[in-house]
Amino acid sequence: MTNPIYIDQKEILKHYKEPDKHTHKGIQGHALIIGGSYGKIGAVSLSSKACLKTGCGLVSVFIPKCGYTILQTAIPEVMVLTDIQEEIISNITFEITPQAIGIGPGLGQAVETQNALYEFLKRNTIPLVIDADALNIISNNKKLLALVKPKTVITPHPKELERLIGKWDSEEEKMSRTISLSKQYDVIIVMKGAPTRIIDGETVYENTTGNAALATAGTGDVLTGMISSLLAQSYEPVSAAILGVYLHGLTADIALPETGYQSFIASDVIANIGKAFLSLEKQE
Ligand SMILES: NC(=O)C1=CN([C@@H]2O[C@H](COP(=O)(O)OP(=O)(O)OC[C@H]3O[C@@H](n4cnc5c(N)ncnc54)[C@H](OP(=O)(O)O)[C@@H]3O)[C@@H](O)[C@H]2O)[C@@H](O)CC1
Ligand SMILES: Nc1ncnc2c1ncn2[C@@H]1O[C@H](COP(=O)(O)OP(=O)(O)O)[C@@H](O)[C@H]1O
Numbered sequence: 001m002t003n004p005i006y007i008d009q010k011e012i013l014k015h016y017k018e019p020d021k022h023t024h025k026g027i028q029g030h031a032l033i034i035g036g037s038y039g040k041i042g043a044v045s046l047s048s049k050a051c052l053k054t055g056c057g058l059v060s061v062f063i064p065k066c067g068y069t070i071l072q073t074a075i076p077e078v079m080v081l082t083d084i085q086e087e088i089i090s091n092i093t094f095e096i097t098p099q100a101i102g103i104g105p106g107l108g109q110a111v112e113t114q115n116a117l118y119e120f121l122k123r124n125t126i127p128l129v130i131d132a133d134a135l136n137i138i139s140n141n142k143k144l145l146a147l148v149k150p151k152t153v154i155t156p157h158p159k160e161l162e163r164l165i166g167k168w169d170s171e172e173e174k175m176s177r178t179i180s181l182s183k184q185y186d187v188i189i190v191m192k193g194a195p196t197r198i199i200d201g202e203t204v205y206e207n208t209t210g211n212a213a214l215a216t217a218g219t220g221d222v223l224t225g226m227i228s229s230l231l232a233q234s235y236e237p238v239s240a241a242i243l244g245v246y247l248h249g250l251t252a253d254i255a256l257p258e259t260g261y262q263s264f265i266a267s268d269v270i271a272n273i274g275k276a277f278l279s280l281e282k283q284e
């Protein structure tokens with residue numbers, strides 16, 4: 001394997017941009033999270049809240065109608081757009097112009113949703129993070145990969161990666177196939193795991209934060225919101241992926257002494273994003 005670049009404090013400070021005192025919500029980035037289906041609206045709640053807590057000025061979600069009251073009640077700061085269907089997403093249309101989009105958490109894989117994703121990928125030119133069921137739909141129809149724009153960030157967990165690149169027999173094979181995929185489509189691949197690695201063509205980054213407390217439902221949905229937020233704030237896609245993965249892991253390191261491994265949940269990632277950011281400020 002190519003020697004990785006370790007994502008530690010020193011590396012992070014090359015990417016991190018301090019907030020501008022004179023900024024306002026209108027220039028702080030608007031992100032859109034697209035996902036959710038009946039019973040999985042929580043994935044979008046987690047993702048959009050994490051997006052806000054990572055510094056974006058405005059966050060909107062696009063969800064099926066059944067999630068409207070849930071989202072508006074759970075996170076009043078988030079704006080809600082709904083699909084025409086009650087329980088699934090069937091037609092992704094919106095009149096806003098976000099600076100970044102995250103798609104996939106809780107999305108489901110209904111046929112109508114597959115078609116909606118196809119139409120969306122054909123049209124979309126906005127910086128994008130693709131996760132979860134959006135990746136699974138692409139894996140079932142690999143022609144969709146050709147519609148994914150350069151420098152899109154994709155965030156597969158090991159099973160989602162296997163669905164994309166096929167089974168591997170060794171770590172070397174997994175890495176070389178992932179690098180090939182990244183080069184072929186010019187995409188940034190966040191290979192989630194322990195540790196998480198980020199592949200940008202031949203360049204491999206390896207994260208140094210995080211622990212097994214993260215092995216709990218929804219922490220990946222939170223990561224999608226965090227990377228989408230940084231993309232909307234004008235970070236380059238690879239920097240958004242690096243900083244998002246580092247901060248996400250750091251929340252678990254910060255929380256561990258209080259929660260232990262067992263009682264840490266995805267909402268604890270969100271609750272500790274602020275402390276993770278503050279630890280960057282202190283080092284300057
Ligand atoms: N509250 C909500 O609304 C939530 C909604 N969610 C939404 O649900 C949808 C389905 O997503 P999902 O990831 O749960 O299902 P899926 O893709 O079948 O993968 C599961 C299988 O993958 C594997 N695997 C996973 N991690 C691994 C690892 N580190 N290391 C090794 N293997 C690993 C493991 O497979 P096994 O090893 O058992 O063969 C496991 O059984 C998606 O839209 C998501 O956003 C969830 O986020 C939860 C909270
Ligand atoms: N043992 C572990 N050590 C470190 N990080 C982990 C561990 N298990 C899971 N994670 C992290 O937790 C997240 C899980 O993402 P994912 O599987 O997509 O969850 P979900 O779909 O439930 O939101 C990833 O960022 C992964 O790197």
Ligand SMILES: [Mg+2]
Binds near residue numbers: 131157220
């Ligand atoms: Mg996931």
